[in-house]
Amino acid sequence: MRLLFLPENHVLPLARLLAARYRFWGPAAKGGAFVFEEIADVSRLRLDYSTTLLPPKQAFLPPREILARIDIETHECRSPARPGKPIALFGVHPCDLHGLAHLDLAMGEPPADAPYWRARKDAFIVGLACVQRCMPESFCDSVESHRAGGPFDWMFTPVAGGYVVELRGEAGEREASESGLFEVAGESWKKNYDETRDRIEKTFSGRRLNLASLSSDLERSFQDGWWEKLADRCFSCGACTAVCPTCVCFDVQDEIAEGCRMAERCRSWDSCLIRNFAEVAGGENFRKLRSERLRHRMMRQGAYLAGRFGLPVFCVGCGRCPHACLGKISPLEAFEHSRKFPIRRYAQRLVEHIKNGVTRHE
Amino acid sequence: MKKLRIAFYSFTSCEGCQLSLLECEDQILDIVGAVEIVRFREASSFKGGEFDADADVSFIEGSISTAHDEAALQTVRMRSKKIVAFGACADLGGVNAIRNRQDAEVVKERVYGKYVKWIHTSAVRPVSAVVHVDYALHGCPVDKDELARFLFGLVAGRRWAEPVAPVCFECKLRQNVCIFHKGGTCLGPIVRGGCRAICPAYGSGCDGCRGLAPDPNLPLMRRILRDHGLGPDEIGRRLDLFNASAVPDAMRRELTGRA
Amino acid sequence: MSDAAGSAVDYLPELSTLAAVRPLTAAESLFHLDMPHRALGHHPGQFVQVSLPGIGEAPISIASSPTRPAGFDLCIRRAGNVTEAIHRLKPGAKIGIRGPFGRGVPIDDCMGRNVVIIAGGLGLAPLRSLIQYITDHRSRFKAVTILIGARTPETLLFPDEYGAWRSRDIKVEVTVDVSKETWLGHVGVITNLISRIDVDPDTTVSIVCGPPIMYRFVLRKLARRNLQNDHIYLSLERRMKCGMGKCGHCQINGLYVCLEGPVFRYDRIAHLPEAL
Amino acid sequence: MHDHTNITVEHVARVEGHGNIVVNVRSGKVEEVRLEIVESPRFFESMLVGQDADAAPELTARICGICSVGHTTASIKAVEAALKIEPSEQTLLLRRIILAAEILQSHVLHVYFLVAPDVFAAPSVIPLAEKYPEIVKRALRLKKFANRIMTIIGGRHIHPVAMKVGGFSKIPEESEVLEILDLIETATVDVDETVNLFGEIHFPDFRRPSEYIALRKNGSYSFYEGNISSTANQDVDPVRYLDVIRESVKQHSTAKHVHLQAGRDCAFSVGALARYNINGRETLRPRAARAADALNLEQMKDNPFANNFAQVVECVHLVEDIQDLVSELLARGLKDERPPAVGSGHAHGRTRSHGPTRSGVGAVEVPRGTLYHEYEIDGHGHIVRANCIIPTGQNLARMEQDLREMVPGILDLPEDEIRLRCEMLVRAYDPCISCSTHMLDVKFRK
Numbered sequence A: 001m002r003l004l005f006l007p008e009n010h011v012l013p014l015a016r017l018l019a020a021r022y023r024f025w026g027p028a029a030k031g032g033a034f035v036f037e038e039i040a041d042v043s044r045l046r047l048d049y050s051t052t053l054l055p056p057k058q059a060f061l062p063p064r065e066i067l068a069r070i071d072i073e074t075h076e077c078r079s080p081a082r083p084g085k086p087i088a089l090f091g092v093h094p095c096d097l098h099g100l101a102h103l104d105l106a107m108g109e110p111p112a113d114a115p116y117w118r119a120r121k122d123a124f125i126v127g128l129a130c131v132q133r134c135m136p137e138s139f140c141d142s143v144e145s146h147r148a149g150g151p152f153d154w155m156f157t158p159v160a161g162g163y164v165v166e167l168r169g170e171a172g173e174r175e176a177s178e179s180g181l182f183e184v185a186g187e188s189w190k191k192n193y194d195e196t197r198d199r200i201e202k203t204f205s206g207r208r209l210n211l212a213s214l215s216s217d218l219e220r221s222f223q224d225g226w227w228e229k230l231a232d233r234c235f236s237c238g239a240c241t242a243v244c245p246t247c248v249c250f251d252v253q254d255e256i257a258e259g260c261r262m263a264e265r266c267r268s269w270d271s272c273l274i275r276n277f278a279e280v281a282g283g284e285n286f287r288k289l290r291s292e293r294l295r296h297r298m299m300r301q302g303a304y305l306a307g308r309f310g311l312p313v314f315c316v317g318c319g320r321c322p323h324a325c326l327g328k329i330s331p332l333e334a335f336e337h338s339r340k341f342p343i344r345r346y347a348q349r350l351v352e353h354i355k356n357g358v359t360r361h362e
Numbered sequence B: 001m002k003k004l005r006i007a008f009y010s011f012t013s014c015e016g017c018q019l020s021l022l023e024c025e026d027q028i029l030d031i032v033g034a035v036e037i038v039r040f041r042e043a044s045s046f047k048g049g050e051f052d053a054d055a056d057v058s059f060i061e062g063s064i065s066t067a068h069d070e071a072a073l074q075t076v077r078m079r080s081k082k083i084v085a086f087g088a089c090a091d092l093g094g095v096n097a098i099r100n101r102q103d104a105e106v107v108k109e110r111v112y113g114k115y116v117k118w119i120h121t122s123a124v125r126p127v128s129a130v131v132h133v134d135y136a137l138h139g140c141p142v143d144k145d146e147l148a149r150f151l152f153g154l155v156a157g158r159r160w161a162e163p164v165a166p167v168c169f170e171c172k173l174r175q176n177v178c179i180f181h182k183g184g185t186c187l188g189p190i191v192r193g194g195c196r197a198i199c200p201a202y203g204s205g206c207d208g209c210r211g212l213a214p215d216p217n218l219p220l221m222r223r224i225l226r227d228h229g230l231g232p233d234e235i236g237r238r239l240d241l242f243n244a245s246a247v248p249d250a251m252r253r254e255l256t257g258r259a
Numbered sequence C: 001m002s003d004a005a006g007s008a009v010d011y012l013p014e015l016s017t018l019a020a021v022r023p024l025t026a027a028e029s030l031f032h033l034d035m036p037h038r039a040l041g042h043h044p045g046q047f048v049q050v051s052l053p054g055i056g057e058a059p060i061s062i063a064s065s066p067t068r069p070a071g072f073d074l075c076i077r078r079a080g081n082v083t084e085a086i087h088r089l090k091p092g093a094k095i096g097i098r099g100p101f102g103r104g105v106p107i108d109d110c111m112g113r114n115v116v117i118i119a120g121g122l123g124l125a126p127l128r129s130l131i132q133y134i135t136d137h138r139s140r141f142k143a144v145t146i147l148i149g150a151r152t153p154e155t156l157l158f159p160d161e162y163g164a165w166r167s168r169d170i171k172v173e174v175t176v177d178v179s180k181e182t183w184l185g186h187v188g189v190i191t192n193l194i195s196r197i198d199v200d201p202d203t204t205v206s207i208v209c210g211p212p213i214m215y216r217f218v219l220r221k222l223a224r225r226n227l228q229n230d231h232i233y234l235s236l237e238r239r240m241k242c243g244m245g246k247c248g249h250c251q252i253n254g255l256y257v258c259l260e261g262p263v264f265r266y267d268r269i270a271h272l273p274e275a276l
Numbered sequence D: 001m002h003d004h005t006n007i008t009v010e011h012v013a014r015v016e017g018h019g020n021i022v023v024n025v026r027s028g029k030v031e032e033v034r035l036e037i038v039e040s041p042r043f044f045e046s047m048l049v050g051q052d053a054d055a056a057p058e059l060t061a062r063i064c065g066i067c068s069v070g071h072t073t074a075s076i077k078a079v080e081a082a083l084k085i086e087p088s089e090q091t092l093l094l095r096r097i098i099l100a101a102e103i104l105q106s107h108v109l110h111v112y113f114l115v116a117p118d119v120f121a122a123p124s125v126i127p128l129a130e131k132y133p134e135i136v137k138r139a140l141r142l143k144k145f146a147n148r149i150m151t152i153i154g155g156r157h158i159h160p161v162a163m164k165v166g167g168f169s170k171i172p173e174e175s176e177v178l179e180i181l182d183l184i185e186t187a188t189v190d191v192d193e194t195v196n197l198f199g200e201i202h203f204p205d206f207r208r209p210s211e212y213i214a215l216r217k218n219g220s221y222s223f224y225e226g227n228i229s230s231t232a233n234q235d236v237d238p239v240r241y242l243d244v245i246r247e248s249v250k251q252h253s254t255a256k257h258v259h260l261q262a263g264r265d266c267a268f269s270v271g272a273l274a275r276y277n278i279n280g281r282e283t284l285r286p287r288a289a290r291a292a293d294a295l296n297l298e299q300m301k302d303n304p305f306a307n308n309f310a311q312v313v314e315c316v317h318l319v320e321d322i323q324d325l326v327s328e329l330l331a332r333g334l335k336d337e338r339p340p341a342v343g344s345g346h347a348h349g350r351t352r353s354h355g356p357t358r359s360g361v362g363a364v365e366v367p368r369g370t371l372y373h374e375y376e377i378d379g380h381g382h383i384v385r386a387n388c389i390i391p392t393g394q395n396l397a398r399m400e401q402d403l404r405e406m407v408p409g410i411l412d413l414p415e416d417e418i419r420l421r422c423e424m425l426v427r428a429y430d431p432c433i434s435c436s437t438h439m440l441d442v443k444f445r446k
């Protein structure tokens, strides 16, 4: 691990350098909150931001994106090329870095998603450590994503007078040395750095979940009537998935363009909470009830995707969804509840299930 | 290929939805190139009577509030292969239906004084209460991009897929600060989206012009509105702005908490 | 990561040409497609994403065997935008294809065994691929039985092909839910047919495809015939948008039908509450 | 020469709303002229009763989709007048800009889409688009310019969402306001071209003396505010609008007719030509004044067809207005001020005064003339009485009288031609029938 120091007043010059070579994304203030967006004028950069309304996911998986442009007459088709320059994400908090790592897994599982990777491949990612909790709803520490992790090239940790920057990989080294803005390690900031890291650990010492058993606990709670109770507080509006850094579900629809000559096959973010998400022709809906859809999302975050990719959990605790949810439903609540689910009731249901004669292996 | 014949008709309304077609400044030339518009009185003269065009798709703007409206609508239904309820008035009854919740005689008297006898109107109804409706374009007014997509979809030979997600979903995509977090109130969680949450995006809570989303959680909405200071009457007025005749009484009770 | 970037797949349809259309029932027709630039290279039970520009995409099972030369068949029911638009096409028209996707029927597990194929309604479409495969390599399989159910005689798929199947030493039993007097065959639900056949639990595999409600009853019946769950394969339908395990629509609990299915060995999904 | 002619134009096309023209001629004499408004009545004044006062703008916007910014503005002004709410300078600027944009967009729509087809002998703008694509594209460009402004300031044109009692629920970003300035140059060229186009057009030479009414504010060409002015009444405070005009119900029309109080059946007209006549050429901005000269407007000020020219002149004037107003807005710097409570804009009880019932009048110039909203609001903030007087209703009597005066002079023409003339005359007023059919009551003083 190589550490360098960046004085506070070098941040903007550095951002400017990156902005010249990359499409520059960072946190900026908008309408009384913060958003992660492409910013032309780097002085809008707000490294003091709390959290953003949407995660930086949209840099690589935009809310609406054209997958193919197809000539309606000839059927000739092409994938729209992304604008030439790669993307730089500047100032990504640890939860969102972990979120990007999860996205990489979901979009990287073979067959990997080409539109995503075209944007993601040469992206330069700059992390920024959190020294305080961004909002009451966040629970990054419960799922252990309050520490630096995920795909960063630089990781900034604020210390007195500037940032200690951890460099990673070839791109991180190259950009740092080409910029000429970093300073070599001194003893004082080293001490400062360790202190900050200790402080972060102390600040983020919320209740840790038993991540080892989380997914099995959750899966066991599947038949619990508690989900129905929880769904009384759910509108099934999909706000939670929309703001989630790890949700990837999408819809694909054709649009007509260019004087009815071209079709644009577009994908747009979808949500497993939306009523018709699992409905097929003929009207069968595999998750018809609000409670089934809510449960599915929690299972995806806490069990399904985690299991699929060998992780303890697929939620990064950013707290965006409980903040967005008007019923104040938090994954943390579901994760914690799953442990309380009484084994006895599970056993009882299993017996019923076997009595029904359908399954043997439960 | 024969061009699709499209007609626009207007009943009790502000004609804003028809105007929305002209507001598609970027697509209008493509649209009129791709279809044959056989009735569109707001911007065009036609030979023949007002309601007697044979059309593949007829867009009905406005609610039905007079015997004349009703008879004309029947004619249009007979001469059209598909009927589109075009905008909130046609789709839900819209603002016009507010008067259904007032005494009909008082309503006329308030406006026409001693001349009420010259005024012949009935209760306000959505188009679907009179004839079979094939599609609905929601909103007051309809969203012009949605309208363009709808029309292009027709040209391409595709059935319209109704937006199902509530307003909140698109509100998040638009990176709005939730109106509730700003101290206001909003019906977005129970209202059908498709408007790209334009009201919250401009700092104003949703008033439900696109009608209720399927399977809305009304008790939860009531609790949240109550916690934000809205009583049963206020919730009722809020709902009635566009949905006075669109929401069944039982659901209305569930939302307002009052009989 | 760089691996993923290097091998990533786009959502671009390839061109195929509609070579022939054969109406089957009021709602279903058989479409024969040619791919000009390559063979499809599929396994029985796999599906493709079929698309028309401006209309959209839909997952459709491949209804012919890879052992048949030149092109492939799709048996398509009119159900919505894409399927209806395809029904409007004339031979010579172009159709977009992505795929094949998913896991088909594991032929190796069927070889050397008795095979019981159970098809309800449109479920026969994907299974026809397997049936053709079996007829083309008949000797590799032991006793083969096909149980077919449909609502009415008029909605039976491929009735003109049953003769050819039977001639390859395959037992074909057919039943309909309701019929007119002219129908001489069985009347009743498909599970009735299961009672009528021989099932040796040790040497038999069964492959089932049909409408969602059919599975429960068929499985109960097969269990009663002592067939083990790991000898049963089910082909399941879910909504799909990508075919590549990304869009999330086809998820059954933690599984993706498009990647791990659509054909599942029953013991691998029996514990999943959302499977059936 | 026709002895007995019944001219009926059913459902006059290319106007907003449903109206018929009936003209009966016997022995060369016009016996009867009627403008029948068959639009279904809307009853807004009744629907307003019981509403929260700050819901009124959102509700009354739905009176008319074509001038919903105008209705919203009048409604807000009425509530603010009743409750003594003083909007900020920035709010006033924003309102003036969005109102200007709506009038511009409405005029463009009218002169290009509704009038031009007559002039180019086309049934609608669609064949026009095939024959003269450049003209139609220019119209769309201008419309889009105006629409963009309304989107930036109000969220959208039809039923704007950000305009509230007390202010705006969202203040535009500076970058968006700058975008308006960027668009001005093209818009200026386009309105100049519009003047050139209409300079080649000749309308029938039909002149008659008439009364005109418009809002006037000490010598400037005003839209947002001013006193009611006419040749007879100078500078009456809008609060006293019923001293100047009164409404009456006609059996053949669901829209009420409006007359001058001065004498029974004394018709007048409002709209672009009225504004020009009341304010005078010298109050126009320089380019607009030159446009008026180019179109000979001063010589035609007694010709109702010249309303179309006055609209073109106003287009030029409005683009200049917008440029100045936007520059002023930017020079002041945008402040993020919001009305007291964000949210729905109503049902917050912020219009609650716990005082006595108070009333207020909001008068504003909209595309077709002067629009009045008057509300009485009780101590709970609920509306207890409402009256709205719409420009088209004010023009109806004048339109009928014009028909009566014009038809005898054109009886030599073929019937189709007479019918077209009648339609053109009515269209020249740019009637908006949908919005004039809800009119109400109203204790008009007898």
Ligand SMILES: Cc1cc2nc3c(=O)[nH]c(=O)nc-3n(C[C@H](O)[C@H](O)[C@H](O)COP(=O)(O)OP(=O)(O)OC[C@H]3O[C@@H](n4cnc5c(N)ncnc54)[C@H](O)[C@@H]3O)c2cc1C
Pocket: A276, A279, A280, A281, A282, A283, B159, C047, C056, C057, C058, C059, C060, C061, C062, C074, C075, C076, C077, C078, C079, C080, C081, C082, C083, C084, C122, C125, C126, C236, C237, C238, C239, C240, C241, C262
């Ligand atoms: C693996 C697989 C194999 C299939 N094989 C065949 C086959 O061989 N022959 C055949 O006729 N059909 C098959 N289907 C079903 C077929 O995909 C649907 O009927 C088709 O997607 C409908 O598409 P559409 O555009 O015509 O209808 P749409 O207009 O998209 O939709 C009509 C209805 O279908 C639902 N729907 C939308 N997308 C899907 C989807 N992807 N899957 C299911 N329902 C959807 C909608 O909610 C709506 O209710 C298969 C489905 C799957 C998942």
Ligand code: SF4
Pocket: A240, A243, A244, A245, A246, A247, A301, A314, A315, A316, A317, A318, A319, A320, A321, A322, A331
């Ligand atoms: S599930 Fe909620 S808390 Fe977890 S990562 Fe997603 S949005 Fe954040």
Ligand code: SF4
Pocket: A239, A326, B167, B168, B169, B171, B172, B176, B177, B178, B179, B180, B186, B187, B188, B189, B197, B200, B205, B206
């Ligand atoms: S503002 Fe309204 S629509 Fe948007 S998230 Fe909040 S409640 Fe939902």
Ligand code: SF4
Pocket: B139, B140, B167, B191, B192, B193, B195, B196, B197, B198, B199, B200, B205, B206, B207, B208, B209, B210, B211
């Ligand atoms: S936010 Fe609500 S009121 Fe506003 S346009 Fe959308 S549905 Fe209509």
